[in-house]
Amino acid sequence: MYLQRRNRILRATPAIRSLVAEATVSPNDFIAPLFIDEGENVETEIASMPNYYRRSLDLTVREVKELWSLGIKSVLLFIKCKDEWKDNTGKEAWNKDGLMQRSIRAIKDAVPGMYVMTDVALDPYSSYGHDGIVENGEIVNDPTVEALVKMSVSHAEAGVDMVAPSDMMDGRIGAIREGLEENGFTKVGIMAYSAKYASCFYGPFRDALDSAPGFGDKKTYQMDYSNRIEAIKEALMDIEEGADIVMVKPGLPYLDIVREVKNAVDVPVSVYNISGEYAMIKAAAKMGWINEEKAILETLTGFKRAGADLIATYFAKDAARLINL
Numbered sequence: 022m023y024l025q026r027r028n029r030i031l032r033a034t035p036a037i038r039s040l041v042a043e044a045t046v047s048p049n050d051f052i053a054p055l056f057i058d059e060g061e062n063v064e065t066e067i068a069s070m071p072n073y074y075r076r077s078l079d080l081t082v083r084e085v086k087e088l089w090s091l092g093i094k095s096v097l098l099f100i101k102c103k104d105e106w107k108d109n110t111g112k113e114a115w116n117k118d119g120l121m122q123r124s125i126r127a128i129k130d131a132v133p134g135m136y137v138m139t140d141v142a143l144d145p146y147s148s149y150g151h152d153g154i155v156e157n158g159e160i161v162n163d164p165t166v167e168a169l170v171k172m173s174v175s176h177a178e179a180g181v182d183m184v185a186p187s188d189m190m191d192g193r194i195g196a197i198r199e200g201l202e203e204n205g206f207t208k209v210g211i212m213a214y215s216a217k218y219a220s221c222f223y224g225p226f227r228d229a230l231d232s233a234p235g236f237g238d239k240k241t242y243q244m245d246y247s248n249r250i251e252a253i254k255e256a257l258m259d260i261e262e263g264a265d266i267v268m269v270k271p272g273l274p275y276l277d278i279v280r281e282v283k284n285a286v287d288v289p290v291s292v293y294n295i296s297g298e299y300a301m302i303k304a305a306a307k308m309g310w311i312n313e314e315k316a317i318l319e320t321l322t323g324f325k326r327a328g329a330d331l332i333a334t335y336f337a338k339d340a341a342r343l344i345n346l
């Protein structure tokens with residue numbers, strides 16, 4: 022055969038493959054989610070997330086130092102609220118000395134360069150396990166937005182770098198931006214969970230924080246997985262309201278949305294490789310059905326190829342180790 026073009030030339034050796042690789046992952050891309058618990062010296066493995074832990078603040082700080090040493094530049098904080106502090110207003114969320122506020126201070130103190138982001142939503146603090154305030158069986162938008170503003174400002178007071186509202190109420194990005202401005206927090210960023218779908222893949226996360234909805238589901242505020250155009254609308258509106266970064270969540274079943282949003286916006290796009298996606302890889306690897314290390318790198322590279330600039334992933338530490346090898 023005389024072929025004009027032989028595509029295998031660029032696949033022949035590791036050297037040429039790496040020279041022409043379009044998408045690559047590095048620890049610079051990762052946001053490591055952390056689950057924080059009350060107490061001291063507490064480390065609880067999450068049953069549905071093998072080798073992932075909920076830790077007390079002392080052990081969390083140790084973990085953050087290790088992540089930093091591996092080249093990971095950002096953490097996303099979640100806390101587990103005690104049942105007795107949960108109510109329908111979610112007011113523990115803006116307690117100046119709450120676990121989240123103490124965690125922000127302790128982490129910024131221990132590793133000042135670490136870019137600290139916090140999840141902003143009422144579900145861990147809500148007696149109903151919903152992301153908003155409940156009235157007559159409904160999640161009410163505007164009163165919830167007021168609560169989210171208080172929560173965001175209190176994270177800012179504690180020294181957070183960027184708040185990440187994950188609640189999907191309408192108008193919350195604009196309101197949070199205004200709240201930050203009014204209180205002089207002009208350096209605090211907002212990463213909006215803009216296209217957040219109502220997903221069954223959040224299950225393991227809700228185990229980790231004991232935050233499953235007490236009634237119904239989240240379909241009146243999180244997006245319907247049938248929809249594509251709506252994701253663009255959500256992202257563009259959040260950017261107009263002041264979002265610095267927009268997020269698509271979940272990740273794997275929504276790679277098309279990552280690409281569409283990436284093509285539509287002029288801000289960085291992040292993707293959340295969520296708990297159920299972590300659990301699937303872990304479970305298949307445990308069964309010996311896939312190679313875990315390869316599955317992790319292939320998955321994360323897929324997010325980059327789809328257009329994600331940042332990836333929130335429970336594999337951050339494992340992947341950083343693999344990449345640094």
Ligand SMILES: NCc1[nH]cc(CCC(=O)O)c1CC(=O)O
Nearest residue numbers: 142144187222223226295296297
């Ligand atoms: N609003 C809270 C929140 N923030 C991040 C996740 C899910 C993360 C994951 O599954 O890894 C959730 C759960 C939910 O909306 O029910």
Ligand SMILES: [Mg+2]
Nearest residue numbers: 189190191255
């Ligand atoms: Mg919205």
